[in-house]
Amino acid sequence: MAGGGFAATAGGTEFEAKITPIVIISCIMAATGGLMFGYDVGVSGGVTSMPDFLKKFFPVVHRKTQEGLDSNYCKYDNQGLQLFTSSLYLAGLTATFFASYTTRNLGRKPTMLIAGIFFIIGVVLNAGAQDLAMLIIGRILLGCGVGFANQAVPLFLSEIAPTRIRGGLNILFQLNVTIGILFANLVNYGTAKIKGGWGWRLSLGLAGIPALLLTVGSLLVVDTPNSLIERGRLEEGKAVLRRIRGTDNIEPEYLELVEASRIAKEVKHPFRNLLMRRNRPQLVIAVALQIFQQFTGINAIMFYAPVLFKSLGFGGDASLYSAVITGAVNVLSTIVSIYSVDKAGRRVLLLEAGVQMFISQTAIAVILGLKVKDHSENLDKGFAIMVVVLVCTYVAAFAWSWGPLGWLIPSETFPLETRSAGQSVTVCVNLVFTFVIAQAFLSMLCHFKYGIFLFFSGWVLIMSFFVLFLLPETKNIPIEEMTERVWKRHWYWKRFMDDDVKGEIGITSTDATKKGRSCFPIDINLNIGLDV
Template sequence: MGGIATTFAMLITGRLLLGVGVGLCIHASPLYLSEMAPAQQRGMLNILFQLMITIGILSASLTNYWTSRFLGGWGWRVGLGMGAVPGSVIALGSLAIPDTPISLLSRGETELARATLSQIRGIGPDDVRQEFDDLAAACEESKAVANPWWELLFTGKYKPQLTFALGVPFFQQLTGINVIMFYAPVLFKTVGFRNDASLMSSVITGLVNVFSTFVAVVTADKVGRRALFLQGGTQMIISQILVGTFIGLQFGLSGTGAISEQYAMCIVLFVCVYVAGFAWSWGPMGWLIPSEVYPLAVRSQAQSITVAVNMCFTAFIGQVFLTLLCHLRFGLFYFFGAWLLLMTIFIAVLLPETKCVPLEEVSHVFRKHWFWRKYVVDTSAEARGAEMRKRIALEMS
């Protein structure tokens, strides 16, 4: 609809429909991947979701660069219309993928859930018995929660999960990454690049984004989530300070002046360093961590909150960026650097390591954390859960 729009109303309607579709996909994809993946490979497989996002961003940048050069005033139609291609792939592909075992169990399809788990693990039904029993026990425990929204938001029982459902997507957008990705052509044109050169610079940042995400794919299940968060956060802080300093030295408080080619290339270099830091930390981890810390009882509801917060702050930061740039000038990069410092401390203090921990056992990690242990379910509830697992295992055997 956006590509063939003849009125402003058609264009906005197309964008709204696109937004709804993207929101649904972003809600479902991380949860689906987390529930399907074995614990030892959950990080790698879930980060492939972020990798596909980065490839999509790069493809959009290449499309915009190409259409701006050869298609004149019709380029924007091609760019919007090509969004139908991945949308069609997703729609058709969703018809071929199976439901997750935990989803089947929650609907009472026990044997199909067992067969699906055996199929996706590539081993016999007897070999997945322990994992299946854990899933069945988690499903039974979740049925005891009559009102998941109330339990999540108002009882305090899931305070750690709610903190990360709100905090991670909020902080992810305050890294400033979408400012760089949305406005890279404007930013690079401001510091001295020509029209087509600024578009090419956004292509370069897109390439850095893609290849750096591979680092997270390879290392997330080896070095852990916390290490990537802390290293990437530190790298982004330094990059933001350096970019702000370079721009400040050249343009000053007035925001006017010229910039040399050497300074412009330094700015592009440190922007790429910043993008690389994001691509192996807050980019993939911003989706992975929320999807793996939620217990089954409130998993869908908490993921809805995560997506809503992410999308709202994406829109908000995108709308206010140019205004902030006009008022803060080079100080805008210090602004995002300060937020990066705050969120790095947030991760260092509050996030436990969830590397290779089965989804059904993540709550145990919070019970051992120095801060969260006073907010999670008490040991008596844990004992009841263990007893329930034993009972279900006996019934299934």
């Protein structure tokens, strides 16, 4: 399983790195955090379409679905039902700030362990819920797990992977998200048929499997060299670097990590440092990618796929079956991304997917506008198949682009001194807008009707122009060389780098270069002038 290879740095030195078994195993185990996240995303939509679940916790919605008096688009419009789904993301939003502290001060590995513990407790409460309060508290604990896992796992994957396959290994997190969604859809398809009204408990309880995998995996993996060195454990970090790279020739990479760590330690307030001028490109792109990722409309479809298809006139079994199909497409397309992201590059995948998503969403809106009436019983079979095909086309495009790359690009572009803080902001913004979409989607579906797909397609158009003009390519660039090789060469973002230090810490980048460094001299305190 080991293979040779090198990753060039800006200075012409080479970082030797083999693809070692320990790297592959560590990444697979860490990525199970994505499996848990994906299962939570997928299971809620199926459970909220189960009559027994609705009857116990949301009797008003159950009555509306049984009586059939409401519009097809409005029968699931209920704030309490939406809160069941969205409370997880609100809790994750809060937890990510605590996760930033643990990721920076305790390491990536303990943070993943904390996430696993939160997940397990949340699963127990959800599966045994006797009332709505118990159900929501369980979802909140799951959300805390999401906050910790989404903070630590992408950082872990980016830091432990050799440069030339960093994109592919990082996407293991997103691949596991899609597998989790598919697993949840399959479980819901089976449990919906269980008699006796307890099928939903099994659906929620089986989340314990990925929760246990993440917990056990976090105990078995090694922490990243970046994290160990950042916390002053230099020899241990060097030993781990030697193990994961499969070579004794690690000195160039080790010295670069030590230098990055030295700079990181001089930053006493990483969140304030994020606001400095030279960190603005990474911050803007990380925030924009998370907002855009949610406004593709993907979570609206994944959260509520069974409800959505049922609302559009599909029968109960057909709606769950359609959700399983879209889940399978999601997994397969994410595998496409793993193979292509480090070859084709990030920008090509995002731009191609933008065209594909825009066309498919617009076509869905046209079909629904012409063929789905407010109280029609079912969509014609031919048109129903066409809608599923178009949804799959859309999901495929998202799965090999905005899904994985929305996490990959921010995790690989922030410098070490702001990396955990930057990842916190990334997760925070993602969860804010995930919460907004989850809380608002069923109401939007009720009021916009088929126009909701036009709403999301308009956003796809905007984000594609953003990628075209403002997103630089980051494939095959060593993670500590992004400033020199990406930001300082970009037609727009380079203006934030030309005098990135002047006026803030009393030295120009030219002066730094003269001293033979790509970063900063040892005697500079980066905490000066952070009030920009």
